[in-house]
Amino acid sequence: MRSSCGFQTDWISQGCMNLTTRADFEAWIPSATLSDVVSNCNQSLQGSACASCTRSLANVQASYLTNNSVANVSDCTAYPSIYAAAFANYAGPTDEATASCLFSVDFSTNNNRKSNRLGLILGVLVGVSVGLTVLIGGSWFAYRKYQDSKRKKGKDRIRSLEMGGAGGSGLSSITESTNLLRFTFDDIKEATRNFSRDNIIGKGGYGNVYKGYLPDGSEVAFKRFKNCSAAGDANFTHEVEVIASVRHVNLVALRGYCTTTTTLEGHQRIIVCDLMKNGSLYDHLFGSMERKLSWPMRQKIALGTARGLAYLHYGAQPAIIHRDIKASNILLDDKFEAKVADFGLAKFTPEGMTHLSTRVAGTMGYVAPEYALYGQLTERSDVYSFGVVLLELLSGKKALTMTDDNQPSLVADWAWSLVKSERALDVIEDGMPELGPPEVLEKYVLVAVLCSHPELQCRPTMDQVVKMLETDVLVPSIPERPIPLVAHIDDIERSISSNGSGHLSGLAGYQIFTCESSHHSGSKEEGTSLGAIE
Secondary structure, eight states, X not given: XXXXXXXXXXXXXXXXXXXXXXXXXXXXXXXXXXXXXXHHHSSOOOTHHHHHHHHHHHHHHHHHSXXXXXXXXXXXXXXXXXXXXXXXXXXXXTSHHHHHHHHOOXXXXXXXXXXXXXXXXXXXXXXXXXXXXXXXXXXXXXXXXXXXXXXXXXXXXXXXXXXXXXXXXXXXXXXXXXXXXXXXXXXXXXXTXXXXXXXXXXXXTTXXXXXXXXXTSOEEEEEEESSOOGGGHHHHHHHHHHHHHOOOTTBOOXXXXXXXXXXXXXXXXXXXXXXXXXXXXXXXXXXXXXXXXXXXXXXXXXXXXXXXXXXXXXXXXXXXXXXXXXXXXXXXXXXXXXXXXXXXXXXXXXXXOSOEEOOOOSOTTTSOHHHHHHOEEOHHHHHHHHHHHHXXXXXXXXXXXXXXXXXXXXXXXXXXXXXXXTOGGGGSOTTOSSOOOHHHHHHHHHHHHHHTOSSGGGSOOHHHHHHHHHSSOOOOOOBOOOSOXXXXXHHHHXXXXXXXXXXXXXXXXXXXXXXXXXXXXXXXXXXXXXXXOO
16 A cells, blocks of 8 residues: 555655645645635535545646556545545534535434444544554654754864864854954964953953954954853853954954863853944943043944944845943944943844744843833844933943932933923933034934834834934934833822823833824924935
8 A cells, every 4th residue: 555656665655656744635735726716615515515525635646646657546536525524624624514524424314324434434534644653653753853953063163163173163053154363272372472461451251351462463353152061051052153264344353252161161162253442332421531532532433333344234135133232341442442242142133024922131221112021122122222321322321320329220211201301412421522413413313312222113223313413314203112121109299190091001111102102302493204314
C-alpha cells in the first residue's frame, strides 16, 4: 500500500506523497484547487451538493495525488475526503450527510439497523481521529527535528567562540563579511598597560572601558566585558554583529574584537572602537567639565544624534531599535561630532512588523511609557528617549531627579508644563554661551517635548525629527498629555476637576487622550501636521 505513491517507508504517515500534515497537503495542492474544494464541500452534502463536492475531490485525486508509475494509489485516495470532512465542511465528519457523501456510509432509518449505523459513525470518527493524530504527530516530529538542529548549530557557534583565542577566527561568519581586526589578548593587555586603573575611561553593568594605543599609534577604546562565561557569548556576538553591520558618521565605528580563554583571567570578550576624546554628552552636562557647551555645539550634537538614530531606523537593513538612548551613550569626537554608542541592547526589527514584545531593558527616565508598562518596543520608543536627551541638552537638567520633598520628577513633564503655559524659552539652561535666535531655541524645545510625548502615536519618526531640526518645517501642534506617571495627588485632583471626567483610566494613573483632541502647541504659530513632514 505505501509503495503506491512511490515511497518505501515504515512510516504510515508518509505513505502518500510524503504528506504528513495539513500544511503539507495545502502546500502540495494549488490554492485555486483548494478554494474549489471549500466552495463545493462547505455545505450540506446531499443530492447535487454531494456530486459537486465529490467531483472536486476526484479532480484533486486525479491531478495531484496519482503516481503514473504504479497502478494502485489507494494510500492517497482517502486524503481529499478526510481533508474535506475535517477542514472544508462546516458540519464536520459526524454529520450524517457528510459521512454518507464522503465515506459512502449508509444510514438506514430501519430500527433494526440503528446499532449498525452507530457503529459506522463511530468508525468514521475513529478513522478521522487517527488521520488527524497522524498529521499532528508528523508535525510535532518535524518541529522537534528542526529545534534539535537549531540547538546544535548554536552550540557549535559558541564552541567556535571559546576556541578562537589563539588560532583561527572564533567569529568567522562575522569577519568574512566585514573588515574587523581580530586582536590577541596579549596585544590588548600591552595597549592598556595590563588594564591599568589609570586607563579606565568608563564603567557600566557590562564591565569597564579602557583607553589604549595600537602599534600604529592610534588611540582606541577597549570595552571589556566582566564575569564572562560561555553563557554570555550570544550577547557578545549580537553586539559585534550589530556594530559591524552599520557604518555612519554619527555612529561609533568598531575596529575589532578579541575572544579567548586564559588560565588566569578566564573567558574574555573585548571589543575595540575608535576613542572619542571629548567623552560623552553626560560628562559635559552633568560631569566634571567646567565649561558649559555653547548653543552651536548643542545644536550640532542634537542634529548628529538625530541623524544617527534615523540611520539606525531607516538606513540599516534590517532596521535597528537601539533601546538605550541616553546622554552617556552619546559620545563626542575631537570636533564635537555626536556618535551614538553602545548597541549592546539593540534589537533588529523584522520587516513588516509594527512592534516587538520584549523584556524591558534600558535606563529609568529615558524609557518610553508603552515599553516600560507593556513591553511594546517600536522605533518611536527610541524617539521618546531622544526627546528626553534633547531636553537634557537644552536645559542642563537630568532626565529623572528628586524634588525637595523626595518625589521623582521627569524632565519631560517639567518641560511640558512650561510649554503649556507658553514659556518654552524658560526650558533653556541659564548661562548658555552664544545663545541662538529665540525662535530656533523655541523650536528645539517644542521638538523635544513632542518627541517625549507619553503616547507613541503622537511622536514623530526620526526622519521627521531630522527634517524639523534641519529645515524650516514647522513643528506640529502638540497634543495634551496624560497625567504624569509621577504626578502628585494634588495634580491628579486638579486634572479631574478641570476636565470633568471624575475618574482616571489606564495603568499607572494615565488618563486616556487621543492625538486628535486637546491640541496645544505652546507657540502662537500653528505648525503643520506630522503627515506633512515627508
